[in-house]
Amino acid sequence: MSQQIHVAVGVIQDSDNRILIAKRPEHLHQGGKWEFPGGKVEDSETTSQALIRELKEEVNLDVVETFPLMEIHHDYGDKQVFLDIHWVTNFSGEAKGLEGQQVSWVEKAQLRQYEFPEANKAILEKILG
Ligand SMILES: Nc1nc2c([nH]c(=O)n2[C@@H]2O[C@H](COP(=O)(O)OP(=O)(O)OP(=O)(O)O)[C@@H](O)[C@H]2O)c(=O)[nH]1
Numbered sequence: 850m851s852q853q854i855h856v857a858v859g860v861i862q863d864s865d866n867r868i869l870i871a872k873r874p875e876h877l878h879q880g881g882k883w884e885f886p887g888g889k890v891e892d893s894e895t896t897s898q899a900l901i902r903e904l905k906e907e908v909n910l911d912v913v914e915t916f917p918l919m920e921i922h923h924d925y926g927d928k929q930v931f932l933d934i935h936w937v938t939n940f941s942g943e944a945k946g947l948e949g950q951q952v953s954w955v956e957k958a959q960l961r962q963y964e965f966p967e968a969n970k971a972i973l974e975k976i977l978g
């Protein structure tokens with residue numbers, strides 16, 4: 850079995866209880882689906898460092914504080930991922946898709962209307978209860 854990819858993922862919630870989602874570019878793995886911002890943890894960094902770096906690079910946010918939410922192992926067949934998911938409720942800056950991707954603040958009740966990668970079903974269950 851190939852190596853699992855360790856991914857730091859942020860469920861970012863603003864003061865109006867909306868969640869930030871971003872659309873994955875078509876050419877990427879699981880392209881065209883919506884995701885919670887984040888990316889691969891590099892060898893030299895902790896999950897928390899990776900999350901801070903990725904949220905700055907992808908959506909222009911400065912993370913102030915995070916809390917562990919859940920961990921998911923998922924096998925896509927072509928890729929095995931280990932998603933290390935954190936709540937981000939304390940941040941500064943204006944969300945922008947810095948990699949050209951669409952980003953959107955979505956009411957929790959509307960989240961189920963978006964198409965997410967398979968592994969994210971468990972995240973939606975957890976945050977929607
Ligand atoms: N960021 C993110 N990745 C997810 C989610 N759900 C999910 O299955 N993944 C998978 O986890 C992996 C994350 O990789 P990524 O493409 O975000 O990694 P990255 O930002 O470091 O980009 P890179 O590919 O340019 O190195 C992908 O295989 C993606 O399909 C999610 O909600 N957010």
Ligand SMILES: [Mg+2]
Pocket residue numbers: 886887888889907
């Ligand atoms: Mg990414």
